[in-house]
Amino acid sequence: MTPKFLTTLLTMSSLLSSSAFAADTKAATTSVLPFTGPNLNDVVLDSQLVVSGSSGALTTLDIYVSCFGTNLRSVPNPISEYSQLFAKLRYLTVSGAYKQVEIQFPATATMNTYGAGAAQNITNNTVVNGDAKVHLDASLKGNLIRINLSEAKTIPVDVLASGTDFTKLSEFAVKSEFLKDISFRQEVATTPSQFMAFNGPVTASSQWYVSENGKTLTMLASFPGENRFCGGYFSPIVLKFDDESLPVVNDTSYFPLFEGKPHKISWPTFKSETYLLTYDANKNGKVDAGSELFGDINNYQDGFKNLAAYDENKDGVIDAKDPIWAHLRLWRDSNQDGKSSAKEIKTLKDMGVESISLKYENTTQDLNNHAKVVGPGEFTYRTKKGDIKKGRVWDIFLKIVP
Known part of the structure; x- marks a missing residue:
């Protein structure tokens, strides 16, 4: 294959100081290891490099932001939908000095679709070198933050390479000097909806x-998101x-609600007539995993959407006409230990349940900082006296x- 002449960003200082470079007439190969930020140790390069200096007055930095659900895994500081995010960076200028920039944008941008909506001028949300009077041109459109970096210095590197080496070498250049x-x-707004986020550093892949x-x-840049914001x-x-009345969540347990290492989680108080809806997927007569409950798993928005996936006849209710009905159980963890026992599990027939509506009120309420609830929806049951009643x-x- 004919070698391709490539040009990319690289600083002279990184070329002279890095032992990762070897002048070799062999075909160029570039390997970039996983990284969490600019770091020369992330790069292993074997290539022939010819350096020539140049500079440019303007470079555009595009940051596409997104977020992902953390599935209750231990994340130091997931972002909140009520947060303002700040990206701080330092870049090399033509003068050889580094310029520091901080750009502010709403966390909700991470949930936007690329190109959605009109572009917003967020120039006034940038601060250069800590001077609130100095700004760089910046805009926000959908999930794209575009910043024009003035006086940016670039040094092209001529590389004998082919295939995907250019992309990998580009990664190296950005992660160098x-x-x-x-x-x-x-920064998290003080609202009743605050759940897991707090003011301070956040991570991003x-x-x-x-x-x-x-x-x-x-x-x-993809950020871990807090409960209910990014799903998952x-x-x-x-x-x-x-x-x-609302359910009460004042207890804790080590029930394996999600995959991975067991964590101590907040847990409902079952002293009232409150039951978890379960599906014994492995048919062992127990409830032994979060996947046997109905929640915002498998990319569902919430537990109601999860349950709706089993509405075979699409009539808006789960009842005896749906195949899953015979496999549903109700679990009342009466001793709050997070472990199901035979006497704690009831069939729907045992409890007189006749149908569960898939319609629900899509509102979120806080439960004394221990949990949140979405709903309510409604189900129909028959009492032992034969009366028809509605439950929540x-x-x-x-x-x-902790």
Whole structure:
């Protein structure tokens, strides 16, 4: 294959100081190891490099932001939908000095669709070198943050390479001296909906791309999100027979609500007529995993959507006409130990349940900082006296507790 002449960002200082370079006439190969930020140790390079200096007055930095659910795994500081995020970076200028920039944007941008909506001018949300009077041109459109970095310095590197080496070498260039560092933090608004986020540093998994002329840097930054914001958390549906009050979540357990190492989680109080809706997938007569409950798992928005997937005849209710009906059980963890026993598990027939509506009120309420609930929905049951009554269905979002 004919070697391709490539140009990418690279600083002279990184070329001279890194022992990762070897002048070799062999075909160029580039390997970039996983990284969490700019770091020369991430790069292993075997290539023939010819360096020539140049500079550019303007470079565009595009940051595409997104977020992902953390499934109640232990994340130091997941972002909140009520947060403002701040990206701080230092880049090399033509003068040889580093310029520090901080750009502010709403966390809700991580849930936007690329290109959605009109572009917003967020220039006034940038601060250069800590001077609130100095700004860089910046805009927000959908989930794209575009910053024009003035006086950016670039040094092209001529590389004998082919295939995908250009992309990998571009990653190296960004992670070397052009961008000295980049970090993120959040500030959380004080609202009743605050759940897991707090003011301070946040982490992001990232990927980098550089245009061949070195004028556009692209970063894909994905942040872990808090409960209910980015989806992905496990939450169980409960049926409440006795009254219309909210479920009570004052206990804790080590029930394996999500995969991985068991964590201590907030847990419902079952002293009232409250039952978890379960499906014995492995048919062992127990409830031994969060996957046997109905929650916001498998990419469902919430437990109601999860249950709706089993509405075979699409009539808006789960009842005896749906195949799953015979396999549903109700679990009342009366001793709050997070372990099911035979006497704690009832069939729907035992409890007189005749149908569960899939319609629900899509509102979120806090439960004394121990959990959140979505709902209510409604189910129909028959009492032992033969009276027909309505009960409440709630989707409870639980959290890891110390």
